[in-house]
Amino acid sequence: MPSEVRLHRIGDRMKEELSELLLFKLSDPRVQGIYITDVLVDRELAYANIYISAIEGSERAKEALAGFNAASGFIRRHLAGRVNLRSFPQLRFHWDPTPEQADHIERVLADIREEEKDREENTEKDEG
DSSP: OOOHHHHHHHHHHHHHHHHHHHHHTOOOGGGTTEEEEEEEEOTTSSEEEEEEEETTOGGGHHHHHHHHHHTHHHHHHHHHHHSOOSSOOEEEEEEOOHHHHHHHHHHHHHHHHHHHHHHHHHHHHHHO
């Protein structure tokens, strides 16, 4: 079995190749504007879990996953030619909600900062 470092390197290489493939070779409109957030390869190299996301958010999840699943044979063949492995893993595509969650957290933190700023201004006015 490959080490964790090797699995991480394989995942990074696959992510790099997938990103290039998205930019230059895939013309399906369902996968346009989609980016790869992570690729995790299991210890037996049987499956590669590919996490995708879009700027538009989760409303594109269903169509993007359908586009990737439809093109999975082409993508796997392309990756197998570019990433040198004895047997190439099956590809499984998943929607990654992390960017949306991070954006939500940023908005909440910005609201808290704004409330604290307003509260400080009000206490300064009350004291002055």
